[in-house]
Amino acid sequence: MIEHAMTCQELVELITSYLDDALPADARQRFERHLAVCPGCAIYLEQMRMTLRLLGTLSAETIPATTQQELLAAFRGLRHMGESR
Numbered sequence: 001m002i003e004h005a006m007t008c009q010e011l012v013e014l015i016t017s018y019l020d021d022a023l024p025a026d027a028r029q030r031f032e033r034h035l036a037v038c039p040g041c042a043i044y045l046e047q048m049r050m051t052l053r054l055l056g057t058l059s060a061e062t063i064p065a066t067t068q069q070e071l072l073a074a075f076r077g078l079r080h081m082g083e084s085r
């Protein structure tokens with residue numbers, strides 16, 4: 001069975017659902033498989049977790065859009081650094 005690999009973009013889009021434990025089992029499996037091979041996304045997930053903790057353990061849905069954008073920008077910067085060398 002050929003499985004479509006999850007991209008970093010897909011993972012970022014699913015991250016709030018993942019943290020809310022709202023992903024279907026198959027999506028969750030692909031999500032975790034991508035995490036296992038992509039250090040950048042693993043770091044991003046940790047940052048999201050920390051952010052949620054700082055914001056007071058509310059649902060991921062309640063993260064202000066600006067915070068999500070900042071994290072996403074930081075994450076992209078991280079990847080670009082890696083790619084340019």
Ligand SMILES: [Zn+2]
Pocket residue numbers: 007008011034038040041
């Ligand atoms: Zn990734």
